[in-house]
Structures are given as C-alpha cells and as structure tokens.
Amino acid sequence: MVNPVSTNDPTLPHDQPDPNAVHLVVLTGMSGGGKTVALRALEDLEFYCVDNLPSGLLPQLVQSVRQDGGGRRRRIAVGVDVRNRGEDFEHMPLVLSELADAGVHVHLVFIDCRDDVLIKRFSETRRRHPLARRGVSLADAIAEERRLLRPLVGIAEKVIDSSDLNVHQLRRMIATGYAAATEGLTLMFQSFAFRRGLPLDSDFVFDARCLPNPHWQPKLRPLSGKDAPVRDFLEADPMVSEYFADTARWLDAWLPRFEQDDRSYVTISVGCTGGRHRSVYLVERLSRHFRAKREGVLTFHRELE
Structure with a gap:
C-alpha cells in the first residue's frame, strides 16, 4: 500500500536513485495552482510526461515504459485534474497502491492554492475554469473542484501551497525535489x-x-x-x-x-x-x-x- 504523508513542507523527497526503478510522479491539484508549470519542470528533467491521462491507463503506461524504455524513459510524470472523469479520482488511490505494490516508486503531489489567489489568477489571465458553466460562479466552481479532488489530497505524498510562489519558484521547487530521480548531478x-x-x-x-x-x-x-x-x-x-x-x-x-x-x-x-x-x-x-x-x-x- 501507498503510505504518503500530507504536508505543507515544500521540500520534496530525495531518494537514492536506482537506475532500474520506475519513478511515477502524479501531479494533481487546483486549476490555476501551477500543475502545468510543475509538469514542464519534470519534462525538463527528461521525465516522460503525459497530461490528463485516465487513471485506468496508468498501469498500461508503466508496463509500456518497463518493456520498451530504459534510463531516462523510466521516469514518468502524469498530470491529473478535473478534466478527468469524476470516477478517476475515486479509483486513483487503488491504482497507485497496486503500482506501488508492483515495485513502482509512486509520488503523488497535490498543488494547492488559496481561493482568493485562484480567483485573482483566473481574473488576471481571463482563463475559464474547467468547471465554470453558465450560471456557475468562479467561487462555486473552485468549491466543486475541491470536493472532487478530496480523495487525492488525502493520500498525497506532498501538498504544495503555491499561493505565495511565482511560477519560477514553483518550477525550481519541483525540479530540485525530483532531481534525485535522475542519474547524476x-x-x-x-x-x-x-x-x-x-x-x-x-x-x-x-x-x-x-x-x-x-x-x-x-x-x-x-x-x-x-x-x-x-x-x-x-x-x-x-x-x-x-x-x-x-x-x-x-x-x-x-x-x-x-x-x-x-x-x-x-x-x-x-x-x-x-x-x-x-x-x-x-x-x-x-x-x-x-x-x-x-x-x-x-x-x-x-x-x-
């Protein structure tokens, strides 16, 4: 079973690198919190990155990498957010637990952010929240998103609050945290x-x-x-x-x-x-x-x- 500990400490784990191990980083969190920035940081570290992958396909992705990939291809990062189907969030804990039991180094990272900061970011960028529909306010969409993501935040290895971080600080935090999953300096x-x-x-x-x-x-x-x-x-x-x-x-x-x-x-x-x-x-x-x-x-x- 996965036994992650949720914390607001931004320091990520530095495990000793194993060249034969498969590292799977699942990035999730609030829309506007910085998940895309974090995913790009891992892409720079030469993780194989996939955004918005259904949880049911995670075992197939890992198996494909184990069979066909070596070295840098053994590092995978997957973005998961409310664009996924609702049942994905309910199934994700079991899927990740089974992958961990199979020897995969699973890291679930939840990027959180205060509601007032999220509202400001959406207003400044004029982006549309993925759950915002006609007649649904931005605040209500954010509240619904928190409800949907509750199964994941509860088992996250790390919870990073990006409220007071700019994109460069968040990118560096992710990159430094998972540099240990790469080989060498x-x-x-x-x-x-x-x-x-x-x-x-x-x-x-x-x-x-x-x-x-x-x-x-x-x-x-x-x-x-x-x-x-x-x-x-x-x-x-x-x-x-x-x-x-x-x-x-x-x-x-x-x-x-x-x-x-x-x-x-x-x-x-x-x-x-x-x-x-x-x-x-x-x-x-x-x-x-x-x-x-x-x-x-x-x-x-x-x-x-």
Whole structure:
C-alpha cells in the first residue's frame, strides 16, 4: 500500500536513485495552482510526461515504459485534474497502491492554492475554469473542484501551497525535489539581468557584461539570445567564443567534484545588463554543451519568462 504523508513542507523527497526503478510522479491539484508549470519542470528533467491521462491507463503506461524504455524513459510524470472523469479520482488511490505494490516508486503531489489567489489568477489571465458553466460562479466552481479532488489530497505524498510562489519558484521547487530521480548531478543554467539583482539561489555566477552588447544594434534590440541574428552577431567576435570555452572548461573540471560530494543539484547563473542577449546566448550554448554529456540539464531565463 501507498503510505504518503500530507504536508505543507515544500521540500520534496530525495531518494537514492536506482537506475532500474520506475519513478511515477502524479501531479494533481487546483486549476490555476501551477500543475502545468510543475509538469514542464519534470519534462525538463527528461521525465516522460503525459497530461490528463485516465487513471485506468496508468498501469498500461508503466508496463509500456518497463518493456520498451530504459534510463531516462523510466521516469514518468502524469498530470491529473478535473478534466478527468469524476470516477478517476475515486479509483486513483487503488491504482497507485497496486503500482506501488508492483515495485513502482509512486509520488503523488497535490498543488494547492488559496481561493482568493485562484480567483485573482483566473481574473488576471481571463482563463475559464474547467468547471465554470453558465450560471456557475468562479467561487462555486473552485468549491466543486475541491470536493472532487478530496480523495487525492488525502493520500498525497506532498501538498504544495503555491499561493505565495511565482511560477519560477514553483518550477525550481519541483525540479530540485525530483532531481534525485535522475542519474547524476542536475544542472540549472539560468540567465539574469544584473540591474534586477543577483539570483539568490546561485551556486556560481558568471558576468558576461564584458562582451559586445547586441542591445546597441537597433535591429537586434527587440530580439533575444535565442534568435539567430543575435547568435551570429555574438559569434562574430572571437572574445565571445573564448569566454564560452573558458567557462565550459572550468565547469567541466569542477562539476565532477560536486558529484563526488553527493550534490544532486547545482545552479549556474550567467548575467548581463538586461538579461536578454549575452546571458541568454551563453546559457543556451552551455546547456547544449552539457546536454551532450549528461542528463538533467535545465535552462531558465529569468527576464524572458
């Protein structure tokens, strides 16, 4: 049987990774709470992600992964919300218990949020609540959703309250919590603008303000470091390639020391003045460099997202 403990502690479990184990993360919770953000964070960790899968199909999905997948394909994340049929929520506890008995590492995560915050989020985004029908208020739809999800929140391994979290904080919380399900060290490369302050969660910070600035090129100013014209501009200057090579060489030499120290997650931040061009370019290039060598490489552009 699954014996999860519901808690508001946002720290997620760090089990020792087993390369042969199947990890199944079931993400559920209130609409507008951040389930999609959490699912994308796990997708960045190379989980095989499926949204809105009926509970009855979970055993078939796990069995398919066991037969055909290896390594990273043994990590599955499934999103479940009120778009599923009502009986799914009643059957889910039994399905998850049977999967756990079969040796699957099951993690049920419920993302909650205060009603007043949910109402504000729906109002600001002008999204329609999935249970909102003609004549049904948003507050009543949220109350009905809580009633439908009650069987899941009661057995959740973790309950995360996203009321006071922005999307970046929630994404990082999920990514750091399940980095241990990946093999080896998980790397987060993030770009930022120095004028908006240093990211407080950085393990290493690199300053790219010495490089030529595309901002001063009128045609490049509205673009970002992800765009080909900006890449071409930067790569035309040998100093940019030298900066990248020196940074990659240093990280190649020292990151293995962190793995030997049983670290599961390291954040490398690259900053420039506006956080749109030079830092974004370098983060994208560094991410590609390390993805060719390892799993669990994430990217985050603070000023673009």
